Amino acid sequence: MTMVGAHGHAPYITVSIIMNKKNIISRTVQDLPPSGIRVFFDLVIGMKDVISLGVGEPDFVTPWNIRETAIYAIEQGYTSYTSNKGLIELRQEISRYLKRRYGLDYDPEEEILITVGVSEGFDLAVRALTDHGDKLLIPEPSYVAYGPITSLCGGQPLYLKSDPAAGFKVSAGQIERNTDKKTKGLILNYPNNPTGASYSKKELLDIAKVIERHDLIMISDEIYCDLTYDFDHTPFPTLPRMKERTVYLNGFSKSFAMTGWRIAYACGPKDIIAAMTKIHQYTMLCASVISQMAAREALKNSDRAVQEMKREYRRRREFIISRLNEIGLSCHKPEGAFYAFPSIKDTGLSSLTFAQELLKREKVAAVPGTAFGPMGEGYLRMSYATSYENLKEAMARIERFVARIKPTT
Amino acid sequence: MKELLEILENNARATPEEIGKMLGRKVSLVKNDIKNLEKNGVILKYKTIINKELLREEDSSVRALIEVKVVPQKNLGFDHIAERIYQFPEVTSCYLMSGTYDLLIIVEGKNLQKVSNFVAEKLSPMENIRGTVTHFILKKYKEDGDILKQPNKSKRPAITL
């Protein structure tokens, strides 16, 4: 008797599935929006020598002091679980940091939870707050996770159009008009992925009034807060009476170029953080201790590196925005993050066609606006988290591409 | 002004047009800023950083750090003797130091022999020099903020949301 196949490998066993295949995957997951964009992504990944403006993460490596701290932590044998909420030393450091930067007061014992990325923090917040049928308002175009996670939790995403004419922002009036008895809260992300838009304190105050008047919860994803170029970033919980209604999400991925470390934090009222911790302890147990040690170093000793990266992004922003407008792809000036969101409507092409043709003809990758919801049609997301040389070359290629397609429109 | 210098320090070939775009400043103003910085001597000159480790043998050179102890001169302090030393083209850098010696100089020559000759024939016999210690540089890892190694290729996937 042998279990080994003709070529020395274990034979593959195909389990024939009796059930109709459709029923294996849960209804909820089947109903999640399919990623139509996947085909385009596979095209990008399969192609060589592409200049990519498609990347949603910093092009810097994590500053050395942070990496070195992680190496040291491993050497010293920091290899175990931590408390569910995360190392108290890190939570204390976060508390001090938020106080120093924004005058925020969060109790490290009960109001801060260390999460595996803002991705997890967001998931926990929605799970902790959403009952079946609850509505969450989501400005669109939007970061890709918000709608699907809301649906997974049995909630109902309700998309608000971020008005391009208003710099891709939603207004307080819009939020109010779309609120009814089933509306639980608002998910706001500023500075924004994909539009780069951010909100001034005055705009946020108007939104805060609506939040209070209709007894809503705010889930505020401020992961790009350190990349705000034209004014000081205002965290939502600093607004009057908003701390008790806000889940404040922030992390290390963008500010400190730490996407691969999977480390972030959520701050909020004690009962919400307790509810989120309850889920977190079952699904995640805790965040990686090594990343937690590194994150602490990031908060303590990286101001200079963060500022240097920010200056570099700002220069690239000025460059790419002025070039795009020269080329004839009109583009508002994004207040933050590292994305330009130019309009391609004048070319007469759809976002996906534009992106595909640009990739095929000029080997430049950018993300069709529709990846961020139907309201992204007519736009492209171009990340300027890439070297200045790449940006220069990409803009030259886009210029050539646009000049060539113009006559046919 | 500081940011303009930051750009040029990293890339002396950045054009006023490019710099203007990066800083959101008119090209004519950028040209003016640069002209003024050159006039004031803040910008001394534009150089190219060459990784000499990669040159062929006959084009390569060696460098040594030399600690120099000197007798300061009345009324002139260290400046006079420093000037006599740094005028030699072999001397690429010259610093006055605190601590156990006085001047730190960097000398460049075609080979070990050339540098040793310079120390023995030019430097040591100089009046008011009490002694020298020569350290040859064996390998350069980083110089003036630049790591002398091709950076690793980016490991980021080409597209993420």
Ligand SMILES: Cc1ncc(COP(=O)(O)O)c(C=O)c1O
């Ligand atoms: C708006 C927004 N929120 C959250 C995330 C995910 O961040 P993290 O790496 O902390 O999970 C991203 C990453 O692209 C983002 O753009």
